[in-house]
Amino acid sequence: MSKDRIVIIGGDAAGMSAASKIRRVNPDRDILVLEKTAHTSYSACGMPYYIGGLIDDIDSLVARSPATFRDKYAIDVRTGHEVVAIDPIAQRVMIRHNGRADISEAFDQLLIATGACPYCPDVPGAGADGIFGLSTLASGIRIKEFIEQNKPKNAVVVGGGYIGLEMAEALVRQNLKVSLIQLGREVMDTLDPDMGALVSQALRDIGVNLYLSEEFEAFESTNGKVQAVVTNQRTLPADIVILGMGVRPNSKLAEAAGIELSVKNAIKVDDRMRTATANIWAAGDCVATVHRLTGQPFYVALGTVANKQGLIAGTNLSGGDACFPGVVGTAVSKICKVEVARTGLQEKELQNLDFDYAAETVKTRTRAGYYPGAGRITVKLIGEKGSGRLLGAQIVGMEGAAKRIDIIATALTARMTVTDLIDLDLSYAPPFSPVWDPVQTAARQLLKKL
């Protein structure tokens, strides 16, 4: 196996994690990476901070450049190379490069790491200038340049997920007047609305105009430039629009090649990151994974998952044996001073799954009450009635609040009960926590309802 050729489509988190791992294990392996854009191994998650001006140097977001991979890792990275078709029988990929479309390359093993792209519904005006999704490093650079060159005044963010909210904050930092349209009752619908309301308030506090429970309908444009965003209730002037309605897996290539898909049209893979088609693997934002609590297929696009899956694919492609066990739905973000985290299942998901659950929310402090900097923290905890099993948690609070979600992510993975959580020997000192950690205070209250 060590002599056959590996082709990787996509040079970001999953693709380059795999390529690097293979190179470390197989120094002589023929590894070809085909990347559509000019960049490799960049932190897409860091782009809102670059656009907002918190990070000055775009290069700091690039972990390793194409030249580094070529020179130091002897990995044949070809940027500006877009794969336009996969032939799984002939084991070749067809490539578009510099206007030419007659190039193809053979593979023995193929890894699809094509990522995801921002969702934009097919509405009038969707092609106008000034409408941006944020996914590639190039898209981040384009947004920053657009702001610098066009000095837009009014920004509209369509959708209140993580990227939408982080971008709303970034645009406020750049002194734009920012409006945000959200279909749901509150922003961030990966939280239950009672917790999302705390995040909505954090956005209002920095001056974002929220239009909640409002449906996005169309863009208005003049001379191909966006002018306004139309909802079912109003028309908002817009010099720049950010798409924050989530992402969709880039799975069209795989689908066209007859590779089996899963939920949300993400590519179906097993826990080794193998697709259902021989010699073709996939990893990162383009694949579906498994939710460890439900055992069901689950789609999530996160840099950390993509990195891990890339490493797993790379391990298996270089003669090792590694599994990706799935996720428990952990995510974290910082919106202004407010930290937001979630893991496990939220109420909506539990209702769909017919769980008999109870939820409890407590408001307490991140540190001992008397210690300087003790900030607010709200913890919502959900458990199963009867069994007492822990099912999920959501945290909104000030500095130090969010990383506590990892305690719950770990406890969920171990299938702990709420009582088990109360029994944990968690760390305490006044600069870090009240004497009962907030997650244990929430657990004590929840236990009474189970």
Add this chain to the structure above:
Amino acid sequence: MSKDRIVIIGGDAAGMSAASKIRRVNPDRDILVLEKTAHTSYSACGMPYYIGGLIDDIDSLVARSPATFRDKYAIDVRTGHEVVAIDPIAQRVMIRHNGRADISEAFDQLLIATGACPYCPDVPGAGADGIFGLSTLASGIRIKEFIEQNKPKNAVVVGGGYIGLEMAEALVRQNLKVSLIQLGREVMDTLDPDMGALVSQALRDIGVNLYLSEEFEAFESTNGKVQAVVTNQRTLPADIVILGMGVRPNSKLAEAAGIELSVKNAIKVDDRMRTATANIWAAGDCVATVHRLTGQPFYVALGTVANKQGLIAGTNLSGGDACFPGVVGTAVSKICKVEVARTGLQEKELQNLDFDYAAETVKTRTRAGYYPGAGRITVKLIGEKGSGRLLGAQIVGMEGAAKRIDIIATALTARMTVTDLIDLDLSYAPPFSPVWDPVQTAARQLLKKL
């Protein structure tokens, strides 16, 4: 049971947690608390910050005063009442109060929550003025007053455990010249020396003079006032001395009453917090608990454990049924800007227990490298060879580093392997973590050695 009389010896974390719980469940229960000092329910852990001037108001360290307990909880709290003997047969306690020693009170159930006191070896000069241990609120007030009234210049801290180090920092904040004597190779011997060295350096960085691998021998005094601290290598001038050689359980009362003791002369209790003597219970810093990893008796004096044990005792004393499952050895502290945390077993303990283990240490960042405020973090992880079982962790780092220990404490409790730790779905966003959380980066490196 709800009509019999409960007497509690000690009015701090364990005692008042128990009393409060009993009151909530049994509104009419006769509860008598006998407290030697003038204070109840205070945060001993907060006192170094009061002495250092980070917290101005000593009252902020008191969660509930004796008057609050009497007036709002109808708990008969008697301060200045020192129990001098327990008669387990007659079920009475003998009390000293205002010079009288002829008082006694009957109990149906007795809870011993006498705490711990700073250890001071029986050396020449130990009784001199200016030598302080830090345990009760009164002792914290005395130290602060002593500094204000006597304006000491030279401070010597004897012993480099948590309290010793927190006090060294507090005294530096009060502009004293601070020396610290430590028998071990590095401060904080609940860490392995390689990690302790990072904490030693943090102390040097704020100007503490460290005398490591040095044996404390005696105090010198003039007119009953301490003048110097003598070690096996030198004599250090001292206007004030802080005892930081750890604490010993206050178990003499229990021992004299024939109540069975455990390791380090701490009172032996079962997981319900019952002593081996009928109708007598104990909780908090005066009892031994169980280490959940070894199953062996273990002594630790921590506010969070005392609070939890008090709640357990109170639950069982009010007709409920609750267990304290033990600890995994978690502790955390902040020394200047450096956060320090540990859990599980350290190398010394593992050698004593004949574990076949491997350890790995990684140095990385608390946040994404490009994100403002990304600080250093060093994570040491220990696992069992063969089984791959996680055994312990130590963390030293800048803001945001220490609370990660809770991930490991949770994983240890669930008896996870190092691979299980790598597989966890931990939270990631640039303000909180690199894309691989530092504990998972350490786990990946450790795995290669197991």
